Structure formats: C-alpha cells, structure tokens
Amino acid sequence: MLKNENYSKQVLTGLIITLVLLASFSFMFLAETIRLEETTVEHNKHSLGHGRALYVENCTSCHGTRGEGIVGPALNDKILLEAASDGVLFASIQTGRPNTTMPAWGQAYGGALTDEDIHAIVDFIRAFEENAPEVHADEFTPSAARGASIFASACFTCHGEDGLGGIENAEGIEVAPAINDAAALKKNDNAWYQQVIVNGLPATGMPIWGETLSDNQVQDLMALIDAWRAGEDVAPEATVAQMLGSAHFSLEQGDGDNAIFYMNRAQPIAFGPLLSDFDSISTDIEAGKNAAALTALTELRDAWPQGDPVVGETLYQETCSGCHGSEGQGGVGKKMQPSEFVQESTNAEVFAFTLEGRDGTAMQGYSGILTEEQLADIIAFLRIWQE
Numbered sequence: 001m002l003k004n005e006n007y008s009k010q011v012l013t014g015l016i017i018t019l020v021l022l023a024s025f026s027f028m029f030l031a032e033t034i035r036l037e038e039t040t041v042e043h044n045k046h047s048l049g050h051g052r053a054l055y056v057e058n059c060t061s062c063h064g065t066r067g068e069g070i071v072g073p074a075l076n077d078k079i080l081l082e083a084a085s086d087g088v089l090f091a092s093i094q095t096g097r098p099n100t101t102m103p104a105w106g107q108a109y110g111g112a113l114t115d116e117d118i119h120a121i122v123d124f125i126r127a128f129e130e131n132a133p134e135v136h137a138d139e140f141t142p143s144a145a146r147g148a149s150i151f152a153s154a155c156f157t158c159h160g161e162d163g164l165g166g167i168e169n170a171e172g173i174e175v176a177p178a179i180n181d182a183a184a185l186k187k188n189d190n191a192w193y194q195q196v197i198v199n200g201l202p203a204t205g206m207p208i209w210g211e212t213l214s215d216n217q218v219q220d221l222m223a224l225i226d227a228w229r230a231g232e233d234v235a236p237e238a239t240v241a242q243m244l245g246s247a248h249f250s251l252e253q254g255d256g257d258n259a260i261f262y263m264n265r266a267q268p269i270a271f272g273p274l275l276s277d278f279d280s281i282s283t284d285i286e287a288g289k290n291a292a293a294l295t296a297l298t299e300l301r302d303a304w305p306q307g308d309p310v311v312g313e314t315l316y317q318e319t320c321s322g323c324h325g326s327e328g329q330g331g332v333g334k335k336m337q338p339s340e341f342v343q344e345s346t347n348a349e350v351f352a353f354t355l356e357g358r359d360g361t362a363m364q365g366y367s368g369i370l371t372e373e374q375l376a377d378i379i380a381f382l383r384i385w386q387e
C-alpha cells in the first residue's frame, strides 16, 4: 500500500495552492462611466517636470515607473506612441477606459486632473518616444516551473508527485498512470497531451480540464511535459509562505517527515531576519519534539514574511501609491495610514491578500508581478504606518 493516508493531506495542500493559483488568474474591473468628447490639444514643453510629478503620483502603480506597464499596458512603447496622436493620448487619460481599471482622470469626468495637468502628462509620455522599445502586448512565455505548480495542485493527487504515478486507492490499485514516463513521452506528441488534458477521458476518471485551466495554464503544462521529455527535474514554483503552511498542516497531523520535506524546500528560498528559525524548528522535528516545533512553526508561519521597510517604501510608492495614496490617504484604493485591515491581520494574511487581490475590485493580485520578498518589504513599510 502506497502512502494512502498521505493522499488526503496532499489533496488539501493541493487545494490551498489551487485557490491561490486560480485567484491569480482572475481579472478585476473598475467600472467607469464615460462620455467621449472632442479635445483640444496644445503643447506646453515647459510642463515636463509637472507632467513627471503627476505621472509618478497617479500612473506608476499601473503603468510602471518607466512606463513599462504593470496592470495597465506599457506606455513606453514605440508602436503605441507612433500610432497615437497627442489628442488620442489626451482623450484616453481624460475619459479613462470603461470596464477596465483605467480610471477617468479629467475633471469633466469626475477625475482629479485639469486639462493643463493632462497636457503636461501627455508631454511627459511623449518624451519616452525617442528611445522607446517596441512592446508586443500579451506575449506569454510558457514556464515549466509554473506548469509544475499547476501539476502539484491539480494533477499529482492522481498522477503522483513529479508525475511519477504510484498513487493507489484503498484496494491497492494505482488510480492513474505516470505521466512523467520516458516511453509514453516519446510515443505521444504535445498535441495529444493537450487534447487529453483539455478534453479529459471522462469514462476512465481523467477529468476534463479545458474549462478549469486557462489556455496559458495548459501551455505551462505543455512546457512541463517538454521538460520531462528532456529528462529534466522541475521544481514547482511555490512561495515560502505556501510551504510553511504545508509544513504546519503536516506537523499538526503528526506527520514530521512531510513537515521536514516542506521545511527543506522552503529554507533555500527563504530570506530575512526569520531565516534562523528554520534550522531550530527542523532540529526539533527531527528530535521528535513535535509540540515545541509546532508552537514555533505557528509563530513563524504567522510572522512570515518579514521584509525591509526602507526598500518597502520605495516599492510602495512605485506600485501601490497610485491607488492607496503616497501618504496612505487612500484614493481608488482604501486608506493605508492607518488601516484596520493591516492592524488586524498577521503578515501571512496581508501577504496572502496582496498575492491574491480581491475579486471584482481594482485590487488585483500581485502574484507573478512582485516577488515574495518585495511584498514582504512593502508589508514591513505598511506596519510603520500603523504604529
């Protein structure tokens, strides 16, 4: 019998990771009502400094400090800047874009900026043009590591860790074949794998994934299959926080081996002042002192991640201030100085929230946009505002 009691734990761990994954693929809308109007455009080359200041205050959170694009598209883009006249840029900024997170900025549309302000911003953006790269939107590069994360949440409960099979049901019968199998990978091409994954094999118990996974997630799985075909070992992309959660869950169930497994995977990518706790917790688990280890691991899990508030301030101003205000006074986003939410939440909770975002609001998830360490730095900075 192959680790039957581990099975339910892995399903749960998988589910938790799946929730985080799915949240990171959801889109947020900030509805804006809109009227289009003719706009007169006049250049004011003396207003670049004013335009830059307004851009930094209002636009960097979505379009990036150098106009490279984050939630919003790149503005530092030769293709866009050659195609769009000053009048078109002015109108886009003045009226915003309905059903997207791009707010209306013109006072006539309920925004905060005068026509003169918007002209100044257009001049500032126009100044990017000379050296702007050509940006091709929506370029997606499949990633085997992301594929492994998807596999670790959606597939390994049946197909086994690393796709090696070996998961048996109560009767001791293997529930699904190994996917990471050299002979099968050689025999079948990716078109076949994609077809099986998207359409499933319902009669045999292989679920249909086409409606659950996005096209990009399926492409990530194809990248994983390519890597397996090349004989590579692919580690899932998981955060330290997720692995601490899994270690905690395992230890709570009395499974020290699994807990050590997750601790050992978390430690090499962990950072900051709490790093030294990893060793002492692992040592306690190995010595069978599970109660002491669990207390320490609970504290570590809730306090994680701890970052550097000085770095966090810069990141906050670049990434969050556009909606939450440079002084945390709020705006499109909620007030951060002070914030009851931050005060009442552990670092782990604020981290999970910023990673996932809040569905149906302009608060998008930062998974894949900011690293765990960068979010930790921002949270450390937000803590200062609560003192």
Ligand code: HEC
Pocket: 054, 055, 058, 059, 060, 061, 062, 063, 071, 072, 073, 075, 080, 089, 092, 093, 097, 100, 101, 102, 103, 105, 121, 322, 323, 332, 362
């Ligand atoms: C809350 C996020 C957000 C903020 C803040 C924001 N934008 Fe946008 N912006 C977007 C999104 C999203 C789009 C793309 C909308 C769409 O899909 O049409 C966009 C589109 C644009 C476009 C049109 C680009 C194109 O490809 O046609 C311009 C120009 C623009 N924004 C300028 C600005 C300026 C200037 C500011 C600051 C005054 C600003 N934006 C602030 C999210 C934002």
Ligand code: HEC
Pocket: 151, 154, 155, 156, 157, 158, 159, 175, 176, 177, 178, 179, 184, 193, 196, 197, 201, 204, 205, 206, 207, 209, 221
């Ligand atoms: C609920 C259990 C279950 C889950 C979860 C599951 N599968 Fe399967 N899968 C099966 C079973 C059972 C088969 C065998 C079908 C058969 O007998 O031909 C299978 C077959 C396959 C095959 C064909 C393998 C072969 O060599 O014939 C592929 C590829 C596959 N699954 C990929 C995936 C991927 C990718 C995921 C995650 C997105 C996944 N499966 C999730 C049960 C599962």
Ligand code: HEC
Pocket: 061, 062, 071, 101, 316, 319, 320, 321, 322, 323, 324, 332, 333, 334, 339, 340, 341, 342, 350, 353, 354, 358, 361, 362, 363, 364, 366, 378
């Ligand atoms: C595009 C605008 C936007 C950006 C950029 C943004 N937020 Fe938000 N944020 C919001 C909105 C809107 C809400 C409130 C969502 C709601 O209505 O529940 C929010 C809510 C929050 C909350 C919860 C507050 C509460 O009281 O519920 C936190 C914490 C938070 N944001 C942190 C951040 C951090 C950290 C960043 C930068 C990494 C960031 N936000 C960037 C728009 C934004």
